[in-house]
Amino acid sequence: MYPGDAEFGFELLVCRWAEESWPPEERRSDAVIVARQLGTRRRRWDTVVLECDPAGLAARRQFGDRELDSDLLHVVRHAPADWEWYRDALPYPGYPWRYVREAIHRADARDVIDTRRNGNRIEIKRIAPYPDWLRRIVAIENKPDLDASAARALSGQLEHDVETALADEVWVATEATGSHIEPALLEDLPVDVGIVALSFGEGPANESTDVATEFTGTVEWYPSEVTPTDADDERQRRRLELAERAYGRGWRSYHETMRPDCRHFELRRFGSAFVPNCAVKRRSQTAAECAGSCPKFEPEPPTWRTRGWPIEGGPGKGIKRLLRRRREWIREREYE
Numbered sequence: 476m477y478p479g480d481a482e483f484g485f486e487l488l489v490c491r492w493a494e495e496s497w498p499p500e501e502r503r504s505d506a507v508i509v510a511r512q513l514g515t516r517r518r519r520w521d522t523v524v525l526e527c528d529p530a531g532l533a534a535r536r537q538f539g540d541r542e543l544d545s546d547l548l549h550v551v552r553h554a555p556a557d558w559e560w561y562r563d564a565l566p567y568p569g570y571p572w573r574y575v576r577e578a579i580h581r582a583d584a585r586d587v588i589d590t591r592r593n594g595n596r597i598e599i600k601r602i603a604p605y606p607d608w609l610r611r612i613v614a615i616e617n618k619p620d621l622d623a624s625a626a627r628a629l630s631g632q633l634e635h636d637v638e639t640a641l642a643d644e645v646w647v648a649t650e651a652t653g654s655h656i657e658p659a660l661l662e663d664l665p666v667d668v669g670i671v672a673l674s675f676g677e678g679p680a681n682e683s684t685d686v687a688t689e690f691t692g693t694v695e696w697y698p699s700e701v702t703p704t705d706a707d708d709e710r711q712r713r714r715l716e717l718a719e720r721a722y723g724r725g726w727r728s729y730h731e732t733m734r735p736d737c738r739h740f741e742l743r744r745f746g747s748a749f750v751p752n753c754a755v756k757r758r759s760q761t762a763a764e765c766a767g768s769c770p771k772f773e774p775e776p777p778t779w780r781t782r783g784w785p786i787e788g789g790p791g792k793g794i795k796r797l798l799r800r801r802r803e804w805i806r807e808r809e810y811e
């Protein structure tokens with residue numbers, strides 16, 4: 476059983492399973508980056524899987540580990556190979572040039588382009604061509620208990636995903652029941668949407684884990700390849716913006732919306748995944764529960780935050796460092 480009683484715990488395990496095993500029941504040929512809770516203003520997906528060209532992903536590293544937002548992408552993608560006035564080099568963005576200048580200064584501060592002054596003009600030059608590193612985007616909705624009411628509520632959203640074709644494939648991840656026919660197959664879901672049943676059962680004993688688990692996924696229904704009605708530049712731009720957010724944040728960024736500086740916040744191993752755990756609630760908590768408004772919230776004692784050399788902070792800072800290292804390790808694994 477996944478940690479906690481909410482979909483949040485299931486979501487974290489789905490992300491870790493995808494990181495290890497995507498694509499399901501196939502031999503991996505692409506690099507894989509996994510993120511969670513990403514999308515557009517109209518639609519947000521639980522899990523996003525980027526299938527990437529390994530060489531292109533390695534080339535993307537030249538532009539740093541942080542995401543490039545839409546304004547930075549506009550500058551970086553169109554920066555010329557030789558020095559050129561930015562207004563001649565960049566296509567008109569559809570908004571005032573002063574915002575482009577601000578993006579150029581931010582890009583220069585992050586060392587993702589080179590700039591120089593030629594009189595009153597700002598000239599720019601790329602540090603390297605922005606690589607074609609993204610191959611496919613896979614959107615996954617997580618519903619551990621996919622009953623009829625949940626399927627009805629989800630059906631319209633999935634149809635929207637298929638119609639907009641922002642993702643190349645759309646899946647639903649649900650918890651395996653062990654039945655001969657998984658109940659998810661009997662629900663009213665779009666036929667273009669894939670279904671994978673996940674099991675987080677007991678695995679071999681491992682001293683490094685708090686809970687011995689084995690993550691397995693079985694494809695119950697394969698999705699159709701989503702075909703865009705018009706493969707225009709706007710769709711490509713939106714896909715790259717989504718991919719950049721996934722690249723920069725990953726799925727372990729839950730500490731940004733929770734309170735790891737609380738003395739009761741801790742990480743527990745569940746199989747190969749780290750999941751947040753509340754020592755007071757004695758279970759995996761949700762992001763909504765783990766906030767400053769929690770009646771059990773207690774900040775770390777000041778003495779905890781002065782440990783280490785010179786001053787490395789308390790356990791909360793250590794948790795952030797650990798999650799950041801795990802995210803960087805996955806990136807480095809995919810570059811190899």
